[in-house]
Amino acid sequence: MIRHKLAGVGAALITPFTPDGRVDYDALARMIDYVIEGGVDYIVALGTTAETPTLYLPERAVIAMFITNHIAGRVPLVVGVGGNSTSEVLDQLREFDLRGADAILSVTPYYNKPSQEGLYQHFRTVSEHSPLPIILYNIPGRTGVNMTAETTLRAARDLKNVIGVKEASGDIAQMQRILDERPADFLVLSGDDGMTLELMRRGGDGVISVAANAFPRRFMQCIGRAKAGDFDGAQKEYEALDEAVRALFAEGNPVGVKCALSVMGLINDRVRLPLVPGSEALRARFERLIAEYDLR
Template sequence: MKPFPSGLGVALVTPFQDNGAIDFPALDALVDYVTAGGVDYLVALGTTAETPTLSTAERKAVLERIKSRSAGRLSLVAGIGGNDTAAVVAALHDFDLAGVDAILSVTPFYNRPSQRGLYEHFRAVADASPVPVILYNVPSRTGVNMQPQTTLKLAEETGNIIAVKEASGDMEQVDELIAGRPDGFHVLSGDDALAVPLIEKGGDGLISVVANAYPAYMAEMVGAAMAQDAKRSHRLWSDIAELEKSLFAEGNPTGIKAALSIKGLIANNLRLPLVASSPELSDRIRLLASEAGL
């Protein structure tokens, strides 16, 4: 078994019924599907889960259902973050994190803190968290980029910040993180498209959106990259590169929910302000997946 968190994690979607309620049987089926497909760990309540549209009670219910269904088969990460430090700290005390192996905490969005503000925010989160912390840097969504120096300072000066999900898209930043990280600190790709090159640089895996629909394929690709089988990992990525682009063409999780719907795993329902994929995009995803044998 790979040391946690490494290999392939999957950022689970939240299935919804036609009336907008959470579809818990579909969530159960999805957990079983990705587990059977060979992912290494589960990530609940991330961006892909449409967490901003879930009430606190719904977030707790989703987390409990995933814990119950997984029943310890895989390690579990729970997304607990935000742009109000006090509220994040309160959530860490409020949520039942028994059975959760780590939290994933995004950089504060909208209020755009300085590097010092980011450092102080995550020090407070680390101090409050009863489980290890994975930092999540995604400037395209938050409006702020956590610089490698800040990430590495947090890794060095706290006892329980164990990894960063890096989704800046900046491979020079990835180089800095990998070169400067302390022992045991993991650098994970937050972009499916950059997973193979990040792992080749010495990174530790991928937290994937695409693996919701194609877990076995993504597990094979990430496994090949981590085994330093560049020929195989590059071929596997090349074969689905156009499909991956289509899955994000109208945003996330719009595309991956379309793919899951095509496979009959969930209904193609999202909560506003997100909307379901256009018929044209759904048709393209169906065609490209078919051509790839998926």
């Protein structure tokens, strides 16, 4: 069942760029191999960490196809399909070749700040047109609107192809209500690396992770212990990652993770404006942390 395949750790894949700003497909292939070899359970393409708002729609379609082909069935794939216009999201569903994907991740509409009823009607419409199961994505710090537990649960109960939520509200009480009242097999995934263990301790199913881009092997060791119910062991494993994970977000995402990956020699640290590369201080911080904690 697809819900079981998408528990655990999904790597929220970056989009590498060449020095002149084009998509770097050689580096993208390296990143796909790197996270799969690091043990991630699945890959999430075209999410927040992929700088999707700066990608043209044709670029997104090509990236989705490239990732599908390079994964070649090794792990499941979730493709980000979202936006602040419901009709534009439907356009993406028509334009993208989703035949190799297992589910879509769809963010709450941003900037226009819909009501809870507006959020529900948006996802109802998307669900009616989606050929794949849907994971909702709630990230109020970026979108300007919080999808409440009540709205998430309403969608989970009413919309049969809505199979889970990536919760990045930072509100553990909200997450707990979803956990307590969710339908059977409804996935509750952390959208914050630092909250993953607490959410899993309470019955959550895993995380869609930024850290798994940079430190997949070490991060999977930590989450593997949590999946086995050894939360003390997982917390001990996480102690070696804690400062590095915080550093990933010190200057924003994906600025931090691209800086870390460039230190490790996997990509260059090019981002698209309005983002700018990480500072020299951040780069020095990652050089120290990667060496000190053996994070390669």
